Amino acid sequence: MSKFLGLIFSLLLAVTVHASPNIEHWTTENGVSVYFVAAPELPMVDIQIVFDAGGAQDGELSGQALLTNAMLNEGADGLNADQIAAAFDDIGARFGNSSQRDMAMLSLRSLTADSALKPALDLFYKVLSKPDFPQASFDRIQKQLLLGLQAEKQSPSALASRAFYSNLYGDHVYAAMPAGNEQSLSKITVDTLKEFYKNNYVAEKATIVIVGALDLAQAKQTAEKLSSDLPSGGRSFIDEVQVLTEAKTVKIDHPSSQTHILMGQPGIKRGDADYFALYVGNHILGGSGLVSQLSNEVREKRGLTYSVYSYFRPMQQLGPYQLGLSTRNDQADEALAVMRNTLIKFIENGPTKEELIAAKQNITGGFALRVDSNSKIIGYLAMIGFYDLPLDYLENFNDQVNAVTVEQIKDAFSRRVHPDKMVTIMVGGKAE
Numbered sequence: 402m403s404k405f406l407g408l409i410f411s412l413l414l415a416v417t418v419h420a421s422p423n424i425e426h427w428t429t430e431n432g433v434s435v436y437f438v439a440a441p442e443l444p445m446v447d448i449q450i451v452f453d454a455g456g457a458q459d460g461e462l463s464g465q466a467l468l469t470n471a472m473l474n475e476g477a478d479g480l481n482a483d484q485i486a487a488a489f490d491d492i493g494a495r496f497g498n499s500s501q502r503d504m505a506m507l508s509l510r511s512l513t514a515d516s517a518l519k520p521a522l523d524l525f526y527k528v529l530s531k532p533d534f535p536q537a538s539f540d541r542i543q544k545q546l547l548l549g550l551q552a553e554k555q556s557p558s559a560l561a562s563r564a565f566y567s568n569l570y571g572d573h574v575y576a577a578m579p580a581g582n583e584q585s586l587s588k589i590t591v592d593t594l595k596e597f598y599k600n601n602y603v604a605e606k607a608t609i610v611i612v613g614a615l616d617l618a619q620a621k622q623t624a625e626k627l628s629s630d631l632p633s634g635g636r637s638f639i640d641e642v643q644v645l646t647e648a649k650t651v652k653i654d655h656p657s658s659q660t661h662i663l664m665g666q667p668g669i670k671r672g673d674a675d676y677f678a679l680y681v682g683n684h685i686l687g688g689s690g691l692v693s694q695l696s697n698e699v700r701e702k703r704g705l706t707y708s709v710y711s712y713f714r715p716m717q718q719l720g721p722y723q724l725g726l727s728t729r730n731d732q733a734d735e736a737l738a739v740m741r742n743t744l745i746k747f748i749e750n751g752p753t754k755e756e757l758i759a760a761k762q763n764i765t766g767g768f769a770l771r772v773d774s775n776s777k778i779i780g781y782l783a784m785i786g787f788y789d790l791p792l793d794y795l796e797n798f799n800d801q802v803n804a805v806t807v808e809q810i811k812d813a814f815s816r817r818v819h820p821d822k823m824v825t826i827m828v829g830g831k832a833e
Contacts, residue, residue, distance in 0.1 A: 421795040422778050424785070425617060431604045433628040436786045437620040438612045440775050444513045446613025447779045450529060450627065451787045454505040454601035456579035457639050457717070462589055464581020466601075468542060469594045470500035473507065475538035478531040482538060485528065494521040496528070502579055503716050504787055505601075510776075513614045522626060530630040532598065539591050550583055557661040558727070561828040564651055565663040568824045569721060573642055603634025608786040612779040642667045642719040650825040660733035660829030661725075664740065666819060668722030671715045671788035675813040677801045679713055682810035684760045685752040686744065687711030687724060692759075694752075698743045699726060705736040711744075717788070722818065730830050737825065745820050751811035765799040 422438040429435060456466045474496060475482045489496050494517065497508040507529055511521035553559040563578055570576035581589075609624050645666050669676060680688075687695035687710050699709045709726040724744065728736040752760070772778050772795065785794050 421793075421798075422612075422772060422782075424782065424792045424795075425620070426792060427621065429604075429609075429624050429628045431628055431631060431633070433604050433607045433609055433624065433631065434786055435609045435611070435620075435624045436782045437610070437615075437617065437624075438778055438782060439615065439617070439620075440612055440778070441614045443775070444614050445775070446511055446513050446518065446611065446615055446623075447775045448509045448511075448525070448613075448623070448627070449610045449779055449783050450507045451608045451610070451783050452505045452602055453503070453606040453637055453787075454597075455500055456502045456577060457574045458597075458601055458637055459574070459577060459579075459581075459585075461585070462581075462593060463577035463585045464546065464579070465585075465589050465593055465597050466505060467500040467579050467581065468539070468546070468586075468589060469597045469601075470498050470505045470507075471542050472534050472538060472594055473498055473532045474528050475542070476533035476535040478527040479533070480527070481535070485524065488524050489521070492517045492520050494524075496525065500579060502575060506783070508779075522623060526627055526630075529602075529627060534591050534595055534598075536591055539594070543586060543589065546580060546586055547583060549580060550586070557655050557657050557659065557828040560653055560655065561661040561663050561725075561826045564653060564826045564828070565665065565723070565824065566721070568649060568651055568826065569645075569665065569667065570642065573718075574639060575642065575716070575718070575720075599632075600634060601637075602631065604628060604631040605634055605636050607631055608783070610779055610782040610786055612775045612782060639718050644719075645819070645822040645824065648822055648825070650827070652830065653826070653828045654830055655828050657829045658730060659727045660730050660827055661727045662733065662737050662740070662828075663723060663725045663826045664737070664823050665721050665723040666823045667719035668713045669715050669817070670718050670720065671784070672790060673715065675817055676713075676715065678805050678809040678813035679817060681757070681760055681764065681802055681805045682747075682752065682814055683711055683713055684764060685756045685810075686747050689760065689763060694747060694756075695724070695740060695743050699736060699739050703735075703739060705732055705739065709736075709740060715788075727829075733827060733829065737827070741820055744818070748811075748814045748818055748820070751807050751814070754807060757805070757807055757810070761803055761805070764802050768799055 425437040427435050454466055459466050474485050494511040499506050509525045511518050567576050611620050669679060687693045695709045695711060699705050706726040706728045711724040713722050714720040724740055726736055781795060
């Protein structure tokens with residue numbers, strides 16, 4: 402009986418793994434791109450509105466994108482922050498907002514009953530389209546960000562991350578941290594944020610994604626309502642990232658017993674032709690946790706660290722390829738050398754066939770868990786919409802992974818990853 406149940410489970414898993422959401426796509430009357438997946442199983446809906454309004458649009462005042470986004474639910478159409486929060490709570494709805502380098506986002510989760518959804522959408526529309534930018538809230542959030550920057554100075558990992566992006570990207574807009582710096586934050590005013598909102602929260606920069614128990618007509622009506630007052634505005638374009646031409650090492654003294662090490666280079670952007678070869682290859686090298694080559698060499702064989710990793714972070718332009726670990730100060734140079742040498746050997750030799758088979762099984766076997774809830778589906782939908790990926794991206798994901806060969810991984814890594822031209826950041830070395 403147990404073998405029979407195991408067979409049934411395997412068959413069900415196989416069906417689930419190859420299942421992917423059916424994505425509907427259209428454009429609203431004022432030009433906002435909409436992506437919708439019907440999910441009638443539960444009487445609720447998730448909505449995200451993603452804007453090309455992240456930190457890459459900050460210009461000389463880094464932090465203004467994050468501040469603008471954070472202020473949207475602090476006051477809208479005469480309601481203050483407490484009233485907005487209480488109104489969402491009263492109908493069981495959940496509001497969220499965040500800002501990253503590429504994008505800024507607002508989200509809503511609500512039950513689909515008219516008594517809940519209608520007032521939730523009305524309030525969400527006000528936060529989106531009629532923010533008040535109250536001075537008192539601005540003063541509080543600005544102070545919180547400045548205090549956060551002070552706290553960063555005590556964090557080796559935060560110092561390493563800031564130095565990594567600054568040295569990796571130089572004069573490019575990706576170099577600045579979305580949270581800004583003390584000089585820029587001190588110059589930002591409420592009027593600054595109002596201008597940023599006016600220029601960036603516009604129809605041409607918006608993407609609406611909807612997942613939940615709505616039919617197509619209801620989804621279209623919802624998208625039209627939410628986008629109805631978004632003004633027209635120009636698209637923004639981010640300059641190409643320049644590849645590194647030489648290696649650079651930056652050592653930052655910090656009174657800590659551990660040295661935090663980051664090493665990397667500009668990597669890939671969304672939709673890159675080499676994405677799947679690099680993604681699967683990196684899964685073997687350093688993206689699969691304790692079973693990765695990096696973990697085996699640095700942690701298991703030598704005990705130099707508790708955790709070591711590597712990952713690609715694709716963005717509109719070349720996002721970082723980053724390798725990292727933390728280790729005792731006295732073994733930092735050794736740990737860095739092992740990490741770098743492991744990368745070099747991987748580029749030269751690639752993975753074994755056995756490692757590739759195991760990686761494919763791990764990636765595709767976990768695919769069902771990546772799309773097993775509305776919140777996970779909407780995250781992928783936002784990525785597909787914002788980065789203009791094919792509608793069948795999820796449908797073909799496993800096939801793309803399974804098609805990767807050892808030769809493709811070796812070829813992609815040899816062309817795209819250059820250990821002799823990487824930025825290396827080391828923070829630590831002065832333990833008290």
